[in-house]
Amino acid sequence: MASFKLGRMVMRSLFKKPATLMYPVIQREWQERTRGHIENEIDECIFCGICQKKCPANALTVDKISKSWTIARMQCIQCSCCIEVCPKKCLKNMNIYTSPSTEKVVDRYVGSPQESKPVPKAAPEEENEAVGEKVL
Ligand code: SF4
Ligand code: SF4
Incomplete structure (x- = not known):
């Protein structure tokens, strides 16, 4: 009985369209909520x-x-754990997959350097001496 069922299933499958796509030659239609790849808005990080x-x-x-x-x-x-915990909400899950590759893909994002803050000027020597005398 089981072999009869299996045979029927095989026969039906022979005339059906395959359920899979020849990715990446044929791209599937990405859904809005597809978890594709992570992007970082690095200036917010x-x-x-x-x-x-x-x-x-x-x-x-x-x-x-x-x-x-x-x-x-x-x-x-x-x-999406990283997206949930990010305090700045700068991580996003894009709905397109990373392109297939034969090598390990590593992406590095570098933030812009911080604006340099003005360094307070040292007080003139005379003033320093005056303060020093007061303390002593
Ligand atoms: S935490 Fe973020 S980077 Fe790590 S596996 Fe999950 S989605 Fe990918
Ligand atoms: S969790 Fe922190 S380090 Fe990671 S992306 Fe968000 S701000 Fe940047």
Whole structure:
């Protein structure tokens, strides 16, 4: 009985269109909520590193000193954990997949350097001496 059912299923499948697409030759229609790939609006990022700590796939590297945010595309599982925890809401899930590649794709985003703040000028020497005398 089971083999009869299986045979019927095989025969039906022979004349049906395949359920899969020849990706990437044939692109599917992306849905609005497709979890494709993560993008960072790097100018909003404060390099706090929370996304890196929460990433279950270790796909993120944040470097506060060099102001860089790096994602290993082939490690990312599109879980959106990083998006949920980001305090600046600068991460987005785009609805297009990263293009297929034979190599591991790593994307590095670098923030613009902070505007330099004016350094307070040292007081003239005479004033310093005067203060020093007062304290003594
Ligand atoms: S959590 Fe958001 S603000 Fe913090 S480093 Fe990640 S992307 Fe930048
Ligand atoms: S979507 Fe998930 S796996 Fe991908 S970088 Fe964010 S936290 Fe990591």
